[in-house]
Amino acid sequence: NRREEALDLGELYSTGFDVFPLSAEHGRGVDELLDAVAARLPEAAGEQPAEEDKTIHLAVLGRPNVGKSTLLNRLLGEERFVASASPGTTRDAVDEELVWKGRRYLLTDTAGLRKKRQVVDKVEVSSAQRALRTVERADVVVVLTDATQLGVDQDARIAAQAEERGRAVILAVNKWDLVRDKEGEAQRLREQAQRHLQHVGFAPLLFISALEGTRVHQILELAAELRDEASTRIPTPQLNEWVQAMQEEHPAPLFRGFPVRFSYAYQVGTQPVTIAIQCNRPQAVDDAYRRFLVNRLRERFELRVPVRLIFRQKSRSTPRGSAGAGR
Structure with missing residues (x-):
């Protein structure tokens, strides 16, 4: 986790390409990569949109x-x-x-x-x-x-x-x-x-x-x-710029004394517009902060339609402060 948090991916994001930090050996970040690949698969050969x-x-x-x-x-x-x-x-x-x-x-x-x-x-x-x-x-x-x-x-x-x-x-x-x-x-x-x-x-x-x-x-x-x-598709670099700006301007409330950090955001669906955000403590994002993010997302990208946010664990390891959360 410390290695992931220490990574400086700013230069990679600035290229305009989608960036997926992952560990093939431990399976970290692979699910997010597969979601992004599936969302971009072309129509099957010979098929025409109805x-x-x-x-x-x-x-x-x-x-x-x-x-x-x-x-x-x-x-x-x-x-x-x-x-x-x-x-x-x-x-x-x-x-x-x-x-x-x-x-x-x-x-x-x-x-x-x-x-x-x-x-x-x-x-x-x-x-x-x-x-x-x-x-x-x-x-x-x-x-x-x-x-x-x-x-x-x-x-x-x-x-x-x-x-x-x-x-x-x-x-x-x-x-x-x-x-x-x-x-x-x-x-x-x-x-x-x-x-x-x-x-x-x-x-x-x-x-x-x-x-x-x-x-x-x-x-x-x-x-x-x-x-x-x-039906809009928001470019991943723009979503990540927005997520980082939200963290700096209005960070999520602490969870048991530990910070809630967002590492990556990407769109996974339309109708409604659905955004997945990798987070070190997804269970810590309460309804009030979720509504705040949805409203700010609509403002930033000028949306007048329903929006859904999905918070996902950014790795398979257990972050500090979450032990016993299900007890």
């Missing part, structure tokens, strides 16, 4: 009667989804394709989601389950709410379902045409979102009118941008 891989899957979720079907009809430019003033009109997830500005979209209308204690009909329970399953195959989830009947708690639960599954989120406040003091109401809603939707505080917030078409196509623009952000 066309649907380029399709942006956009699902619209929200409480009953917030205007989901009306919004999708407006985006499509025709009445393809059944829209009604009566809540519960949509019972199943319904898909429609759209090509807009050269990008292909698959738009999904879903059943309205009410609080669990309000759902007693078995058909509605099944519809809600199918609506949530659409999140699994979506790239971007629009959480649609009603400017005249806010349901902050339920909207927060719906947004949490999307974020937990690593999906990009757009918060859209519909029926904006019915709001009189638009500037004052917009400020109030932004403050509410900061208080009650902290787990998706990175998500864009739009004020729209599906009925009049106000700003509805910004949803498509944002969906394309967020899909691209969620």
Whole structure:
């Protein structure tokens, strides 16, 4: 461990190449090297990426009667989804394709989601389950709410379902045409979102009118941008520069009197963006510091999508201060 910590890899990192400190004899660092190799393997010979891989899957979720079907009809430019003033009109997830500005979209209308204690009909329970399953195959989830009947708690639960599954989120406040003091109401809603939707505080917030078409196509623009952000690959040298800067500016709290050090960072996945960080004491990184790093990572690389951090033991030897940790 002392030898590893004494290594000065600054010159190697500065070349712009990925650097993997390892010991073939003891197996140290080999797992990290294999992960990086697997992430960069090319497509098998003769295989072409499926066309649907380029399709942006956009699902619209929200409480009953917030205007989901009306919004999708407006985006499509025709009445393809059944829209009604009566809540519960949509019972199943319904898909429609759209090509807009050269990008292909698959738009999904879903059943309205009410609080669990309000759902007693078995058909509605099944519809809600199918609506949530659409999140699994979506790239971007629009959480649609009603400017005249806010349901902050339920909207927060719906947004949490999307974020937990690593999906990009757009918060859209519909029926904006019915709001009189638009500037004052917009400020109030932004403050509410900061208080009650902290787990998706990175998500864009739009004020729209599906009925009049106000700003509805910004949803498509944002969906394309967020899909691209969620699919981004961050160069390893830039990640390591960021990790070292975080250690210097705001180091992790001590663990039983011992420092927590990060030695290397690299990306292991997309949708959501997933970063692995080699660490001498992974168990010492608490939730608060993890959230701090995620927020700073989003700021540094301008991401408005979910991010996951994985902390891995940098070697197979046991660091000081961790003995008996599992007792």
